[in-house]
Amino acid sequence: MxxxxxxxxxxxxxxxxxxxxxxxxxxxxxxxxxxxxxxxxxxxxxxxxxxxxxxxxxxxxxxxxxxxxxxxxxxxxxxxxxxxxxxxxxxxxxxxxxxxxxxDVPPKLMDGAVQVINELAGLFSLALICNTGRTPGKVIRQLMKRNGIFEQFEVVHFSNELGIAKPNPEIFRKTLAKLNLSAQEVVHIGDNPLTDVWGAKSVGMRAIWFNWRKEEKQVDCDLEIDSLWGLKDKILNLA
Known part of the structure; x- marks a missing residue:
């Protein structure tokens, strides 16, 4: 699909x-x-x-x-x-x-993140699913706005605001509902084999493992990448 x-x-x-x-x-x-x-x-x-x-x-x-x-x-x-x-x-x-x-001590944008987000926003509906840790969604929104990528996302879900976290299937289902898309129509991208890959696949979504650390392990994903560059073509090839 x-x-x-x-x-x-x-x-x-x-x-x-x-x-x-x-x-x-x-x-x-x-x-x-x-x-x-x-x-x-x-x-x-x-x-x-x-x-x-x-x-x-x-x-x-x-x-x-x-x-x-x-x-x-x-x-x-x-x-x-x-x-x-x-x-x-x-x-x-x-x-x-x-x-x-x-x-005041901001995190670093992953290489290629802004360019890739801007490129994908013209082709796909974009969502963010974030386990927040110490930093709540209110602050993460500010970081995204500072870096010019917040407006490209149609849906932003933060665990501290929903009360549930990845890999809970419900946080993925809520995202799909907001996007008004089926699980088969959405691919999730993340670095964590459990919370991102397993969590997404548990509801029938496709999952791309962003293995930028180049870990040598077997992960049941649809695609493994070590860079965000070229992501558009790789997603299109999944279809």
Whole structure:
């Protein structure tokens, strides 16, 4: 059946964190400053440990259960682990520090992403399906707009806004419904064999594994690529 729609993963497909450690250190310093303003003294390494725990829970819920552990829940978990009581004003300040760092320390666009998105937008209906992690959809939309690709997408789905995450089949079904296309008419592109490839194929979509890391493993995909360049012709050849 002819391909009419293309859905993309966000992280490590369209954008990539070049220095995740640096990003977490910036988040740490911003949050420590807020704690200090409220008279709370805290060891930076202890805060980083809580970040790691929260993200481990988030990834487990998403990848193994298809559920979401959104940034607000992550921050609540971190504060509970630290035994810190907070009021609404303090929580809102910490939430901004925790979730918006990438606006100041932005991720890098994957090579060819803008050109390929612009090229595909003239031929296919485009969708984004993103497991959000620490950075909510509200912030990711800003990153996309800054780089001139947001308007090309007819559908944008973020796990923190839907309460479900890839590889949950329901997030793919919701995307298909919004596109008003059948599963056989849409191909999904992403770097994660579980959340992207398996998730898409579980509802009957075709799946392209973006193996830019050049991992040597067998993945049940319809096509494997290591670059976004030339994607239009490769999708057309799938039809």
């Amino acid at each position: 002819k391909i009419k729609g293309v859905s993309f993963d966000f992280w490590s497909t369209l954008f990539v964190l070049t220095d995740e450690k640096k990003t977490w250190l910036v988040v740490k310093e911003r949050m420590l400053k807020i704690f200090s303003e409220y008279g709370i003294s805290l060891e930076g390494e202890k805060l980083l440990d809580c970040f790691r725990e929260a993200m481990a829970i988030c990834l487990d819920k998403q990848e193994n259960h298809g559920l979401e552990f959104d940034p607000e829940e992550q921050l609540q978990y971190i504060l509970a682990r630290l035994g810190i009581k907070f009021n609404k004003e303090m929580f809102e300040s910490l939430y901004l520090a925790y979730t918006t760092t990438l606006l």
